[in-house]
Every structure is written in C-alpha cells, then in structure tokens.
Amino acid sequence: MRAIRIHTYGDASVIREEDVPRPVPSRGDVLIKVAATSFNPSDVGLRRGLLRSVFPLDLPYTLGGEVAGTIVELGDRVDTVAVGDRVIGRLDTGGAAAEYVTAAADTVVAAPTAVPLPHAAALPIAGVTAWQAVFEHAGITTGQRVLVNGAGGGVGGFAVQLAKHAGAHVIATASPRSSEAVRQLGADQIVDYTALPLAAALDGPVDVILNFVVVGAQHAATLMSLVRPGGVVVSGTVALRATAGSPVTAVRFVARNDTSHLAALVKLVDAEAVRVDIAASRPLADLASVHRDAESGRIRGKTILVP
Structure with a gap:
C-alpha cells in the first residue's frame, strides 16, 4: 500500500511517498481503509522535530494524526464495532496518511452521516x-x-x-x-x-x-x-x-484524545448545529506541498487529504 512517511526530521523535502506492507490489526485493533486524513498546523512542528520532547517519533514515521474511513478487518476480541462501519478517530501514533491504518477499537467513533465521509477527517483533532x-x-x-x-x-x-x-x-x-x-x-x-x-x-x-x-x-x-x-x-x-x-x-491547554467529546461533536454535526468547513481537498500525494503551503501562510481552515 502507499504511505506518506518521514525517515528523519527536517523540511518538507523529508516527506516521502513509499510502498509499505498493509498493516495487520492486533488484539483490540481494527483495520481501517482510509477515506481521508487531515492536515493540522502542528504537523509542521512534528515533522521539523520541534515537538520531539513531547511527541517523540519512532522513525520512519507515517504521518496523519486523524482518520475517517471504513473498517475492513477486526483484530481479536473486538466486539464494539463491525466490518463496514464508517468511523473517525484521532491517532496519537499517526499512520493515517496511507491507504490503510490500524487503530484501537476504543479510539474510534461512528462517523457523522450528515457530511461526506472524507470531510469528517477534519473533526478528531x-x-x-x-x-x-x-x-x-x-x-x-x-x-x-x-x-x-x-x-x-x-x-x-x-x-x-x-x-x-x-x-x-x-x-x-x-x-x-x-x-x-x-x-x-x-x-x-x-x-x-x-x-x-x-x-x-x-x-x-x-x-x-x-x-x-x-x-x-x-x-x-x-x-x-x-x-x-x-x-x-x-x-x-x-x-x-x-x-x-x-x-x-x-x-x-493541550487537547487530549477523548472519544466522548468526539462523539458529542458528531451528534452536533448530524443535527446540523455544527458545520464541517473544508477549505481544500487534495490528493494524499500532495502532502509535502501542503506542508510548504502552510509554512508560507497559504493554508486557510481545514485541508483534507484523500488517498
């Protein structure tokens, strides 16, 4: 599968598109076919190594801290979700800048139905x-x-x-x-x-x-x-x-991963009390260019990246 990874900290040139093995879900995990991930300004600091004292990376590292997608496989002892479920979640270990990603089943929630699934990648962070x-x-x-x-x-x-x-x-x-x-x-x-x-x-x-x-x-x-x-x-x-x-x-404050807050937000989106405003949708292969645009001040609002 395709994945967008970095092997070292540095400028946007360290971002590479590579072929890597498709991950296999461990016990308690699910495998998600990625519909989209989302760019966040903190991704620039993560890639440059400015956050390594708080979020040290295990290199090589697949980018993408939030995901919207469809569950295609379950690990052992997963009974809270099912294959075919459309879900969103924050991935504290990254990995969503790829065609598939694994996540702990208890870190994802049902995606909103009022917006296209890729757009929902803007919500978790x-x-x-x-x-x-x-x-x-x-x-x-x-x-x-x-x-x-x-x-x-x-x-x-x-x-x-x-x-x-x-x-x-x-x-x-x-x-x-x-x-x-x-x-x-x-x-x-x-x-x-x-x-x-x-x-x-x-x-x-x-x-x-x-x-x-x-x-x-x-x-x-x-x-x-x-x-x-x-x-x-x-x-x-x-x-x-x-x-x-x-x-x-x-x-x-530094926001923490809280699925109860994410699920409450999804309810507001489905009730049309909160809009998901997507400024741009770009191919996942453009991720390095998105980082450059962000550092040049050319990014507004939320940009999603679609495999």
Missing part, C-alpha cells in the same frame, strides 16, 4: 480541541461575550460555532480572505486583525478569549487587557500569563 476550549476550560454560557482569536483556522472555526451554540455573542478575528467564511460559521462580529488594533474594534471588554494563534509578548499583553475582571483567557498555543494580582484567569 481540530473539533475536539475547540470543544475542550469552549466547554471544559472556558465554560462558556449564554450571554457571554467571547473573542475567538484565530477564527480563520480549523480549530478557530469550530470554536466560533461551539461558542455560538453555547449561547455566546461571538467576536472573531480573521484576515480579509477568511472573514466571509467565518461569518458564515456564525460569528456576530468580524475584526480584521490586519487593519485595526483589537481594542479599537471592541465595544467594551469581553468575558472570554479563546486564542488559537501564536502571539508575541506585546500582542499577548493586548489580549489580556481586553478581558473583564473575572474573565478567562484560554489558549491552545502559547501561554498567555496574567500579571501578578490580575483578576483574569489564564489557561493554556
């Missing part, structure tokens, strides 16, 4: 990250003013929708190329961060900031100043620290 930011760390409730910083990205787009679903008034930062897409996801106000200081665009402080971009010290201080006393800043990237004595709570 970006969607669950947004879910945990909105509901677990920020605890967003009806009537709150929420600023989503980085709403044009995959996580940010889901966060806009989930915060809106929770009853918040959502303000979103987005570039001009992303603003219309973010508006269609339900944002009440769009702030063009390339043209205006954030403070000038807001009508008073916000209750919550959800940050999904890497910001420098100056911009971090600006973000903290936009939150009312007692408010919350949740960051899925860099730590945004409150100054000593500040009445603002700052939380930096």
